[in-house]
Amino acid sequence: MEEIRTLLNLVYILSAITFILGFKLMGRPTTARQGNVLSAVGMAAAIIATLLFPEVVRYTYLAAGLAVGAVIGALFAYRTPMTGMPQMVGLLNGFGGAASLLVAWAEFVARPYQPVYQGVIIWLTVLIGTVTLSGSLVAWAKLEERFIPTKPVLYPGQRVVSVVLLAAILGGGIWFAIDTAASSATQVLLAVTVLAFVLGILLVIPIGGADMPVVISLLNSYSGMAACASGFIIQNNLLIVAGALVGASGIILTLIMCKAMNRSVANVVLGGFGADLPGKAQDVFGEIKPVKPDEAYLILEAANSVVIVPGYGLAVSQAQHAVRELMEVMEKNGTEVRFAIHPVAGRMPGHMNVLLAEANIPYDALIEMDAINPTMDIVDVCMIIGANDVVNPAALEDKSSPLWGMPIIEAHRARTVIVMKRSMGKGFAGVENPLFFRNNTRMLFGDAKASLQALINEFKSAVS
Amino acid sequence: MEEIRTLLNLVYILSAITFILGFKLMGRPTTARQGNVLSAVGMAAAIIATLLFPEVVRYTYLAAGLAVGAVIGALFAYRTPMTGMPQMVGLLNGFGGAASLLVAWAEFVARPYQPVYQGVIIWLTVLIGTVTLSGSLVAWAKLEERFIPTKPVLYPGQRVVSVVLLAAILGGGIWFAIDTAASSATQVLLAVTVLAFVLGILLVIPIGGADMPVVISLLNSYSGMAACASGFIIQNNLLIVAGALVGASGIILTLIMCKAMNRSVANVVLGGFGADLPGKAQDVFGEIKPVKPDEAYLILEAANSVVIVPGYGLAVSQAQHAVRELMEVMEKNGTEVRFAIHPVAGRMPGHMNVLLAEANIPYDALIEMDAINPTMDIVDVCMIIGANDVVNPAALEDKSSPLWGMPIIEAHRARTVIVMKRSMGKGFAGVENPLFFRNNTRMLFGDAKASLQALINEFKSAVS
Amino acid sequence: MEVLIFLLFILVLAIFLGFEIISKVPSLLHTPLMSGSNAISGVTIVGALIAAGLGEGEDTAALIGGVAVAFAAINVVGGYLVTDRMLNMFKKKDK
């Protein structure tokens, strides 16, 4: 009996090692896939080991849960388009939070007599898990643009309500933990759960849809913390280690995003960004020079080196395959084609890399911002596809701009810039982009995919 | 009672955090000193916490030990010259091993009834601790060139004796662990200790003096492992964490050294390197062009950029202050002076950096091998002071050389090379250096310090 | 209480380790990193399985555990599969 338990605990140690090594292998594109598989194997081992624990004797609910969950999970994984990754990750985070919160509840229901510190941990797990769940649901809805307005929802007294809620949850926690076997304990924990659910909604609803990736990354971190907390409840090392790794990962990604947007985490989390924009009209000089696809073709045809800057608009119009085709015809024409990837291009960190990888564009053609900027002066044409904020030179030049200080891809330093977008519409930050008015800029208006297709046709008809 | 224990254990967690943060701060020269202080504060906290444990009631031996140890430690720290660092670190490793081994013994004497796995751990701690102790003593003696010949001591049947010893130690371990309360147990553990002591000596004695730094680094790792093992005996987390950190550090430094010498760890540890050299006389072409200090002065005086490559000979002749003076007069003369530091120059990793820092040479003038090599072609004069193997071009050009494949500082690519050494004596690897016979090389024979002084005088008399 | 100390120690070490390892992942792989760590956060499934399989106590606890298993399984299976799908698309230039 004791020996089995020891053995199974050793399996947990091995699982933790696979998680750690998995993350390490994730550090390079050549080994990342193996890393993911290794980590999955470790997870499978942990699940099997858990089933062998002597106290696991009832299999109905367990088997049903596993079967249902696995099927839904697989459907999610294969049905979600690459453009929908942020939503999917968001939803999965919520489910992770839900699982942790339910584990806490199950423990409480099974063993109502708990020492005070266990009571505190149960309460904490319920709190983090529930906030993660409801917050993730709101984030998901905002990204899907369903049920909830994408814009920041602001109402008077917002902060006061949140603080009052938090105080109530805290009070409930004390009440609950002091005597978990009291007859009122179940109701109190239920109340805490409901309040936490409301709190999660209220925390996320004032944040604008475009800030959702930061929120999702933060919620990812919370789901890790919830797992960690539930590890303290059942005193399981593996949960703690894995939870801490995920927690760290979420926080690091959040910080990277905020840094690349030149905003503080607090600024994002307190919300309201994009709701009321500084009315001050920005001074932009110069005139707009629209071009037709045939003119753009002539410019591209003559270029020796082209740098493509993809942005959110490319994802919206699903133009990744078209971009790949254009790249091929240009390369056939003897032009060197590279992609410049801004860390927060798109709506999720690394979003553009995944999209372009989906279209079979090799990752060694994707260059990071810091590596491409020094070479920008000798680039013939910089082609901007559905990007806006990440190439806005105001970030470098205009101290009054909300983008001031954000690192950008310095497209304006290329000899010629071609901007592909539908209109003079603004980007996520909602500011004017002086790049569009520069002397060396040409605007190719239209949906990204359609414009790309037109360019490809020009190239093809020229050959034949 | 229980609360105190918990509180003190929390102090241990904080200590572990200071060790980790201390190592992290050690990663940059600007913060390294703070890191060391932080780590020391953590250690002091751990010591104080331990004294407050309820079971610590007897203070005579403890106070005496602390006082004696602290005084001796401080004397060591302030008396040892910078050139003697390898020896000092070696000796301290040995003391660390001794402490762990004695902790294991004390535990056994205090509580002879131990479960089998505890018996195994006690035996393991005694083994690692004792090997660390005696091995370190031999390494120290070899480096100090006292008591024991520096050359590899080889005798027939070497490996057989070691294997037999190891088998006996293993047998003793089984005998001991099975019943630690048996009347024979004390004798058996004593025998294991003695045999382990002999084993430590036999393992290190066949290794040449110049390989001692690798051995010391490996023993550093062992002393960490011994601390780790003793942590298992008294079930103390802090010992395990700190021991594992030290163990990892020692192994990493060992690997770095071996890689920079292009040898495997096994090759070093099995010993004999430098005892019997391949008799094959190497073909070196060209003739030696000795110069006098006044001629060398003229070359240096005309140079715009000078790179100095310090080596073991610089440490031997204690010429670090003279080098600093020469640097100053050359800089006054308008010459740019940089230092190229090979990872295994000297007799310890980072040895040259410490020596030059001692002479107040700022660390931003010290350039790593990989950074300096690409710029070597445009260097006017490369001045090699007491270095030999680390600038041997045979490593790049001669497949039959024992140095083949070792990364070197490519001094031979500089316009002119001035080599300062006492004779045509060989370096640690015992091979001829074709660099000395090149057309662009001038040899300035003599003790490094004396030659440097002569050069400085030339510069000074030219001014006045 | 002693166990709690161990768990805290493990937590501290894992947090440090997490920051060290994750900060080395290049931005190229941040989306798969996010979904992959998502899968790992489904490790609560271990706790859920124990709750769902518990013989003692009320039936309710096991039922809640079963639901927890389902949620966690979505997380695990969905996370790993979608990460694999993404990583499978990352290709080096093969010419």
Added chain:
Amino acid sequence: MEVLIFLLFILVLAIFLGFEIISKVPSLLHTPLMSGSNAISGVTIVGALIAAGLGEGEDTAALIGGVAVAFAAINVVGGYLVTDRMLNMFKKKDK
């Protein structure tokens, strides 16, 4: 036995963490790193102090403990002081 599992877990995490952190230290600082980690390996002093201060059991155990304390203290004090002495010498160009 359960305690052993915890200790093993801690060992594994600490080893990984050690490799991650130490491999970031530049070669410039390898000598102080060596002496600094030397000092940390003197952490056995914790075990030695407990052994030396133990009231129960034979006097011999406490005596052995006392000697262990002395050795470990040399390690700790000597290691930290010499490291500090070295690091104090590292200076940036101040002109």
